[in-house]
Amino acid sequence: MSEGLEEILEKSSRLMANRGFHGTSMRDLAAATGLSQSALSHYFRSKQALLFLINLQGFTALKDAWLKIGSVMKTPHERLYAFIFVHVTYFVDHMSEMRIMTWGTLALRLEKAKMIQKLKDQYTDIARQVVREVREAETDRPMEDARVSREVYLLFGMMNWMQSWYSAKTHGAPADLIDDIYGTFLGGISRPQRNEQNVTFLRDAMRDLYRAHAADPGRSNAARP
Amino acid sequence: MSEGLEEILEKSSRLMANRGFHGTSMRDLAAATGLSQSALSHYFRSKQALLFLINLQGFTALKDAWLKIGSVMKTPHERLYAFIFVHVTYFVDHMSEMRIMTWGTLALRLEKAKMIQKLKDQYTDIARQVVREVREAETDRPMEDARVSREVYLLFGMMNWMQSWYSAKTHGAPADLIDDIYGTFLGGISRPQRNEQNVTFLRDAMRDLYRAHAADPGRSNAARP
Numbered sequence: 001m002s003e004g005l006e007e008i009l010e011k012s013s014r015l016m017a018n019r020g021f022h023g024t025s026m027r028d029l030a031a032a033t034g035l036s037q038s039a040l041s042h043y044f045r046s047k048q049a050l051l052f053l054i055n056l057q058g059f060t061a062l063k064d065a066w067l068k069i070g071s072v073m074k075t076p077h078e079r080l081y082a083f084i085f086v087h088v089t090y091f092v093d094h095m096s097e098m099r100i101m102t103w104g105t106l107a108l109r110l111e112k113a114k115m116i117q118k119l120k121d122q123y124t125d126i127a128r129q130v131v132r133e134v135r136e137a138e139t140d141r142p143m144e145d146a147r148v149s150r151e152v153y154l155l156f157g158m159m160n161w162m163q164s165w166y167s168a169k170t171h172g173a174p175a176d177l178i179d180d181i182y183g184t185f186l187g188g189i190s191r192p193q194r195n196e197q198n199v200t201f202l203r204d205a206m207r208d209l210y211r212a213h214a215a216d217p218g219r220s221n222a223a224r225p
Numbered sequence: 226m227s228e229g230l231e232e233i234l235e236k237s238s239r240l241m242a243n244r245g246f247h248g249t250s251m252r253d254l255a256a257a258t259g260l261s262q263s264a265l266s267h268y269f270r271s272k273q274a275l276l277f278l279i280n281l282q283g284f285t286a287l288k289d290a291w292l293k294i295g296s297v298m299k300t301p302h303e304r305l306y307a308f309i310f311v312h313v314t315y316f317v318d319h320m321s322e323m324r325i326m327t328w329g330t331l332a333l334r335l336e337k338a339k340m341i342q343k344l345k346d347q348y349t350d351i352a353r354q355v356v357r358e359v360r361e362a363e364t365d366r367p368m369e370d371a372r373v374s375r376e377v378y379l380l381f382g383m384m385n386w387m388q389s390w391y392s393a394k395t396h397g398a399p400a401d402l403i404d405d406i407y408g409t410f411l412g413g414i415s416r417p418q419r420n421e422q423n424v425t426f427l428r429d430a431m432r433d434l435y436r437a438h439a440a441d442p443g444r445s446n447a448a449r450p
Binding site for chain 1: 243244245246247248249327329331356359360363364371372374375376378379381382383384385386387389390391396397401402405406408409410411412413414415416
């Protein structure tokens with residue numbers, strides 16, 4: 001993604017996240033980005049196109065980061081930690097985009113909405129696989145499909161809800177949030193204590209991997225206009 | 226709350242939840258409720274007043290239900306189950322209101338926003354107390370305040386995120402969702418099995434209490450216009 005587009009998407013997302021989809025016009029977006037409406041339409045032709053671009057870029061980035069980082073992890077527990085790490089780290093850096101991505105795709109034309117839904121489904125399938133594997137590693141009781149789905153959505157809930165409350169200043173560093181989500185999802189509030197060493201190892205490994213991924217010039221071009 | 230107001234709030238909430246605050250006008254709301262704009266303004270004078278009313282009604286109802294039902298519970302675990310039960314049950318019945326309540330109160334005048342914030346803070350304090358007590362009952366390791374806050378928001382995340390995915394048809398009855406949230410928050414995905422008997426007992430007790438509460442003509446008048 002070019003630097004120019006990245007900055008424009010960021011400013012546009014911030015405005016649209018605050019004003020809502022219906023409360024934002026191309027004129028507002030032009031003002032927020034400091035461009036003329038015709039210059040802005042070089043990047044996206046309508047606010048529908050912007051909504052599509054934010055979703056495409058976001059879900060592609062999440063999936064790409066997972067494919068690189070998750071594939072290096074060796075155990076189901078490491079993969080669960082990595083999944084949470086990638087998801088939370090991406091959204092701490094893209095809070096406005098996150099709010100917009102949770103609106104869904106009702107405003108898009110059917111064909112575009114289907115493209116985004118497919119990406120979302122692939123990403124949810126990854127989560128389902130991660131959750132199922134960690135459950136199987138912990139206990140030999142199989143989990144019925146409906147419950148796997150519910151548990152996956154509980155995990156997404158713990159992660160995505162941060163858009164409504166989280167600030168590093170008040171609530172601690174992202175790493176603390178990631179550790180709590182991992183610990184609570186795995187062992188609940190009643191877990192006697194965290195396996196600090198294990199989490200510290202994972203935390204450091206993940207940070208290095210994520211940095212290397214973010215710096216990789218070969219990462220996805222999907223969102224290039 | 227009078228029957229007429231309840232129905233009007235429900236229809237108005239459904240429209241505003243779908244269109245967004247900025248995308249909804251008093252004219253749209255009049256059309257959705259089948260009233261003239263002047264008849265509608267008898268119930269609320271502006272969409273800001275509607276936003277205030279939905280928040281006031283919602284957080285008051287949640288707090289009232291908790292005060293009645295939570296006070297009957299004898300143990301920290303029962304209180305945690307009851308808190309989740311009341312919250313999820315209320316929002317399964319008021320999904321549009323829930324979506325609107327998560328928008329926050331930026332669109333309200335300062336004085337009104339402060340009233341809602343106070344209700345929210347009181348409700349969050351209840352959750353904090355419930356979580357702290359159940360943690361103390363499970364382990365003698367004290368939990369630092371910042372972590373209690375994060376855990377409370379993880380719990381709210383598991384519950385509130387249902388607005389983006391839950392349907393009884395696809396994902397099972399609300400009771401299954403409540404049991405999973407309780408089980409995962411308390412013991413994590415790796416819990417060997419649920420204490421079925423305990424949950425069944427709680428589930429039945431809660432349903433009866435909630436029904437009795439909902440039928441009580443003396444419950445809150447706070448949202449009467």
